[in-house]
Amino acid sequence: MDNEVLVKVEGLSKKFCKDLKTSLWYGVKDLVSGVRGSSEERELRPKEFWAIKDINFELKRGECLGLIGHNGAGKSTLLKILNGLINPDAGKVTIKGRVGALIELGAGFNPILSGRENIYNNGAILGFSRKEIDSKLEAIIDFAELQEFIDMPVQHYSSGMKVRLGFAVAAQMEPDVLIIDEVLAVGDLGFILKCFKTIDAILPQTAVIFVSHNMPMVSRICSQIILMDKGKVKYQGENVSKGIDQYYNSFLTGEESSLVYTDNSISLEEAFIEGVEPINGIYQVSWGDTIQLNFKIKNLTLSKMPYISLVIYDKEQRGVAEIFPTGQQLNDIEYKGFIDFSFKLNNIYLSKGIYHLTFNASESKSFNTYYKIHKAISIKIDHEEQMWTPFLLDSELINFKN
Numbered sequence: 001m002d003n004e005v006l007v008k009v010e011g012l013s014k015k016f017c018k019d020l021k022t023s024l025w026y027g028v029k030d031l032v033s034g035v036r037g038s039s040e041e042r043e044l045r046p047k048e049f050w051a052i053k054d055i056n057f058e059l060k061r062g063e064c065l066g067l068i069g070h071n072g073a074g075k076s077t078l079l080k081i082l083n084g085l086i087n088p089d090a091g092k093v094t095i096k097g098r099v100g101a102l103i104e105l106g107a108g109f110n111p112i113l114s115g116r117e118n119i120y121n122n123g124a125i126l127g128f129s130r131k132e133i134d135s136k137l138e139a140i141i142d143f144a145e146l147q148e149f150i151d152m153p154v155q156h157y158s159s160g161m162k163v164r165l166g167f168a169v170a171a172q173m174e175p176d177v178l179i180i181d182e183v184l185a186v187g188d189l190g191f192i193l194k195c196f197k198t199i200d201a202i203l204p205q206t207a208v209i210f211v212s213h214n215m216p217m218v219s220r221i222c223s224q225i226i227l228m229d230k231g232k233v234k235y236q237g238e239n240v241s242k243g244i245d246q247y248y249n250s251f252l253t254g255e256e257s258s259l260v261y262t263d264n265s266i267s268l269e270e271a272f273i274e275g276v277e278p279i280n281g282i283y284q285v286s287w288g289d290t291i292q293l294n295f296k297i298k299n300l301t302l303s304k305m306p307y308i309s310l311v312i313y314d315k316e317q318r319g320v321a322e323i324f325p326t327g328q329q330l331n332d333i334e335y336k337g338f339i340d341f342s343f344k345l346n347n348i349y350l351s352k353g354i355y356h357l358t359f360n361a362s363e364s365k366s367f368n369t370y371y372k373i374h375k376a377i378s379i380k381i382d383h384e385e386q387m388w389t390p391f392l393l394d395s396e397l398i399n400f401k402n
């Protein structure tokens with residue numbers, strides 16, 4: 001039972017047409033050729049493209065597949081085929097058991113019916129009797145936190161309320177397969193955290209397919225990953241952090257520093273890491289390395305030394321660390337020109353991934369900014385361990401009793 005394959009996808013492909021008129025014309029042609037019994041059109045015709053091409057995977061109970069990729073990569077199309085909302089042009093999907101799905105905002109709900117009536121409708125579609133739905137109703141309403149609004153037509157629900165109801169129905173109906181698209185992100189943080197707690201709880205009995213652009217969430221719950229690009233698989237496997245790395249690496253081109261603020265008293269002329277050659281503008285550093293950061297600024301009007309501080313941002317623009325180098329002396333400046341700063345950064349324990357340093361020069365540690373620039377230096381931290389958390393803490397065993 002535990003190792004039962006619940007979802008099997010073989011050679012799945014779906015094509016779309018870029019223009020509606022042509023698409024309708026092809027639809028009529030396909031209908032006629034279908035009636036005549038002639039073979040299906042497998043090749044692309046003018047204006048058609050593969051939204052997904054040759055996707056294969058198997059998912060067992062207790063496993064969670066993360067689907068990641070740029071906008072338009074084909075993730076939602078794949079989910080819609082799995083949920084039976086659209087038909088593939090080639091390939092086969094085999095799903096065992098009950099499918100709970102949260103795909104499009106409001107999809108699966110009748111807008112003129114109330115939340116309560118929609119719960120009964122959805123439950124019936126999933127094969128539950130009225131009595132069974134009765135017994136689950138309170139739990140669903142409680143989970144969705146919609147007690148007050150459950151008798152209001154769904155068309156008057158806010159986006160977050162629709163997601164709450166959708167997830168509550170999908171997750172509380174004991175699905176064997178749970179399909180969740182990015183729509184979950186519409187919920188507020190409290191609800192998203194509650195959803196993840198629920199996913200953790202039902203995962204041992206369920207096969208979960210999860211689409212997200214939120215890599216920390218993907219890395220937290222997924223046991224395998226498919227990185228899609230223009231409908232094709234770019235990475236597939238159980239090494240989730242490798243897939244995420246590849247996804248992030250696909251954004252590496254065109255990374256340029258961006259000036260946030262200047263009062264025209266200084267400008268940053270150079271920023272680099274001593275002894276490290278950047279690749280595509282990114283300095284490759286190993287986890288735990290000690291590095292030397294060098295900055296050259298051009299002083300235009302300052303008469304005192306500025307205070308330099310740095311902030312490290314991860315790929316998703318979350319600040320993960322601040323650096324206030326000690327030993328800086330805010331003395332008078334003798335003459336205008338260039339000033340070189342070198343800072344040592346001991347043992348970087350940030351985990352694998354890309355980070356950007358924001359350079360900040362101000363009158364003192366927390367007063368009067370002169371100059372601020374994002375992505376002054378970009379760093380890629382390498383580590384042989386497959387980890388994907390904001391940073392790694394170094395620890396050693398100091399005591400052990402048996």
Ligand SMILES: Nc1ncnc2c1ncn2[C@@H]1O[C@H](COP(=O)(O)OP(=O)(O)OP(=O)(O)O)[C@@H](O)[C@H]1O
Nearest residue numbers: 016017051069070071072073074075076077078182
């Ligand atoms: N019904 C449709 N008719 C024509 N093209 C479509 C249709 N549905 C999707 N597409 C196209 O298929 C491609 C894949 O879309 P899809 O919604 O699957 O991407 P996605 O990976 O889910 O993107 P996102 O991250 O933005 O949600 C896109 O180019 C999209 O324009």
